[in-house]
Amino acid sequence: xxxxxxxxxxxxxxxxxxxxxxxxxxxxxxxxxxxxxxxxxxxxxxxxxxxxxxxxxxxxxxxxxxxxxxxxxxxxxxxxxxxxxxxxxxxxxxxxxxxxxxxxxxxxxxxxxxxxxxxxxxxxxxxxxxxxxxxxxxxxxxxxxxxxxxxxxxxxxxxxxxxxxxxxxxxxxxxxxxxxxxxxxxxxxxxxxxxxxxxxxxxxxxxxxxxxxxxxxxxxxxxxxxxxxxxxxxxxxxxxxxxxxxxxxxxxxxxxxxxxxxxxxxxxxxxxxxxxxxxxxxxxxxxxxxxxxxxxxxxxxxxxxxxxxxxxxxxxxxxxxxxxxxxxxxxxxxxxxxxxxxxxxxxxxxxxxxxxxxxxxxxxxxxxxxxxxxxxxxxxxxxxxxxxxxxxxxxxxxxxxxxxxxxxxxxxxxxxxxxxxxxxxxxxxxxxxxxxxxxxxxxxxxxxxxxxxxxxxxxxxx
Numbered sequence: 001x002x003x004x005x006x007x008x009x010x011x012x013x014x015x016x017x018x019x020x021x022x023x024x025x026x027x028x029x030x031x032x033x034x035x036x037x038x039x040x041x042x043x044x045x046x047x048x049x050x051x052x053x054x055x056x057x058x059x060x061x062x063x064x065x066x067x068x069x070x071x072x073x074x075x076x077x078x079x080x081x082x083x084x085x086x087x088x089x090x091x092x093x094x095x096x097x098x099x100x101x102x103x104x105x106x107x108x109x110x111x112x113x114x115x116x117x118x119x120x121x122x123x124x125x126x127x128x129x130x131x132x133x134x135x136x137x138x139x140x141x142x143x144x145x146x147x148x149x150x151x152x153x154x155x156x157x158x159x160x161x162x163x164x165x166x167x168x169x170x171x172x173x174x175x176x177x178x179x180x181x182x183x184x185x186x187x188x189x190x191x192x193x194x195x196x197x198x199x200x201x202x203x204x205x206x207x208x209x210x211x212x213x214x215x216x217x218x219x220x221x222x223x224x225x226x227x228x229x230x231x232x233x234x235x236x237x238x239x240x241x242x243x244x245x246x247x248x249x250x251x252x253x254x255x256x257x258x259x260x261x262x263x264x265x266x267x268x269x270x271x272x273x274x275x276x277x278x279x280x281x282x283x284x285x286x287x288x289x290x291x292x293x294x295x296x297x298x299x300x301x302x303x304x305x306x307x308x309x310x311x312x313x314x315x316x317x318x319x320x321x322x323x324x325x326x327x328x329x330x331x332x333x334x335x336x337x338x339x340x341x342x343x344x345x346x347x348x349x350x351x352x353x354x355x356x357x358x359x360x361x362x363x364x365x366x367x368x369x370x371x372x373x374x375x376x377x378x379x380x381x382x383x384x385x386x387x388x389x390x391x392x393x394x395x396x397x398x399x400x401x402x403x404x405x406x407x408x409x410x411x412x413x414x415x416x417x418x419x420x421x422x423x424x425x426x427x428x429x430x431x432x433x434x435x436x437x438x439x440x441x442x443x444x445x446x447x448x449x450x451x452x453x454x455x456x457x458x459x460x461x462x
Contacts, residue, residue: 075148080120082461086111089453090125093435093445103444106418106437107131108146108302111454112338114346114430115462122338124148128302128436129314135306135440144299149339151288152302152434153318155332155415159252160344162330163202163393164360165270166255167368171361174262177202177392184258187231195241198258201251202392203372207239211249211331214320223326230321231257245378245388249321249331256330268328278357279343284336287327289315301335304417306440318417318438332416338432345423345430348411368392369411383448400448403455405431418447422455427462431455 078084093105108126112119129144131137169175177199181188184198192207200206212230220226230253235241256267263270268286276284285291288301292315303314310316310323317323319332327333343354348369352360360368369391378388389396394413399406401414405424412422418437423430433454437447 075122076124077119077122077148080113080115080461082457083113083121083123085457085461086113086121086454087123087125089457090123090450092453093450094126097449099449100445103441105445105447105450106435107439108150109418109433109435109450110146110148110150110152110338111434112148112342112430112432113458114342116428117346119342122148124150128300129439131303131306131312131440133306133311135312146302146436147300149283149300149337150302150434151283151292151296151300151315151335151337152419152436153304153313153415153417154334154336154341154419154434155319155417156249157336157341157413157415157419157421158332158334159330160393160413160421161271161275161334162252162255162259162267163368164344165259165267165274166198166202167360167364167392168274169259169262171364175258181206181254181258184261185231185254187228188254190232190234192235192241196235197241198255199372199392200241201255203390204245204247204251205242205373205376205388206248206251207235207241207244208233208246208248208250209236210246212253212321214324217321218324223324226324227257230254243376245373245376245390247380252330253321254330259330266328267330271334275359276340278359279347279354280357281336281340281343284334284340286333286335287317288335302434302436302439304436304438305442312440318442338434341419341421341432341434342430345412345421345432348423349425349428349430368394369396369409371396399452401451401455403452404459405429405455414447414451416442418450420451424458427458429458429462431458 090109090111095104096102097105106126107130108128110124111121113121124146126146127143128146128150166175170177175198178197180194181196181198181201182194196206212233217226217229220229233250259270260266272285289297297315301315303312304318306312317327317333322329322332347354347359348365351362352358352365371389371391373388373390376388378386380386383400386398386400391411394411396411397406401420402410402412402422405422408424408426410422410424412420414420418435420433433451435447435450437445
C-alpha cells in the first residue's frame with residue numbers, strides 16, 4: 001500500500017550486507033535473494049558500495065576498519081558531529097510526544113547516513129519486536145532489540161525497485177514510456193483508459209484511484225482472478241489521464257504486469273536477476289522467511305502489525321493487496337536493510353552505476369530525476385501541502401518527508417510501514433530511515449514528524 005495515514009487507508013477498505021568481494025562474484029545461493037549467504041550480520045557495515053566517481057584512490061571509500069575509533073559497539077557507526085543528535089531524535093519518538101501523546105512513534109528505528117560515499121552514521125534504537133498479537137506488550141525478556149542490520153518490510157519503497165526494472169526495459173528498447181498501457185496489457189480497457197501511458201503509471205498521473213479495493217480483491221477465488229480484477233479497475237470519476245497527480249498503488253501493480261509479460265519472469269525473480277544479484281544485495285527480497293536463516297528471522301526481522309486478523313506480522317508482508325497476491329507486488333512487499341537500501345541511493349548518485357556495476361544508463365537516470373508533472377494540480381487528503389512534483393518513480397523535493405533537504409534537487413520515496421530513502425545530490429547524501437511505526441498498530445502515529453526532524457538535522461549540519 002502507499003505511504004498514507006488513516007484517511008487514505010479507509011478509502012482502500014479498511015552497511016550494506018554485501019561487501020565489495022560479494023559484488024565481485026561470490027558463490028550463488030539460490031535460497032537467498034541476492035546470491036551468497038551472508039554472515040548473518042551487517043555489523044560494522046562492511047565496505048560501502050559507492051559510485052565510481054566517489055571511490056577513494058586506495059580503494060572503496062567507506063567505513064574505517066573494524067575496531068577503529070569511528071566504529072561504535074554492536075555494528076553502530078557514530079563518526080559525525082551530528083550522529084548523536086540523530087540518535088537522540090530517534091530515541092525521542094520511542095515514547096509518546098506532545099504532538100502524539102497516547103502512543104510512541106514506533107517501537108524501534110534504524111538510521112544510515114552516507115556522505116560522499118562514506119557512512120557517517122549507522123545506528124539502531126528501540127525494539128524490532130515489542131508486542132505480541134492482540135496487541136499485547138511483551139515482557140522485556142521476550143522483546144527483540146533493533147539492530148543496524150535489522151530487516152524491514154519497506155512497503156511502498158518497493159515501487160522504486162519496480163521502476164528500476166521498468167527503466168531497464170526502456171534502456172533495452174523493449175518498453176516505451178510514451179506507449180499506451182493497453183499496448184502491453186490489452187485487458188486494460190474501458191472509458192478513458194486508452195489514453196493512459198506507461199509513464200503515467202510511474203508518475204501517478206494515470207487517473208486511476210489510489211488503489212484496488214481490498215475486500216473486492218480478496219474475495220476473488222485465486223491470484224489470477226485477483227489480477228484480472230486489478231487490471232480491470234476503471235479510472236476515477238471525472239479525472240482525465242495526465243491532468244492530476246494522485247498517488248496510487250495501481251500504477252506500479254500494472255507496471256508489474258507489463259514487466260512480467262515482457263520478460264516472462266515473475267517480479268521477484270526479476271528483482272534478484274537485475275538488481276539485488278548484480279549489486280550484491282544479499283539482504284533484500286520478497287518473502288524473507290524463504291531466505292533468512294532461522295536465527296536471522298528470530299533476531300533481525302522488524303515486526304509490523306500485531307492486531308490484524310493475520311495476527312502478529314513479522315516477516316510476512318503488511319500490505320493487504322500484496323498479501324492476497326502471494327507476497328509479491330510491484331507496489332509493496334520488498335524486505336531489506338538500511339545498508340542494502342542505501343546502495344540504491346549511491347547508484348542514483350553514480351548515474352546508474354555503483355562499484356562498477358551499471359544497472360541503468362546515465363540518460364535514463366537523468367530522465368528519471370526530471371519533474372514530469374510541471375503545472376499539474378495534486379490531491380492528497382492526508383497531506384494537503386503535497387505537490388505534484390515527481391520524477392519517474394521518485395518523489396522530488398517534497399518537504400513533508402524531506403524537511404529542509406527539499407528544495408535543492410532532493411529525491412526519494414517513503415513506505416507506509418515507516419521507511420524511507422532520501423538522496424540529496426548537492427551534499428552527495430544518502431539518508432535511509434527505517435522505523436517499525438506499524439508495530440503494533442499503524443494508526444498509532446504519523447511517521448512524518450520523525451522523517452522531517454531527521455532530515456532537518458542533516459540539512460543544518462552538512
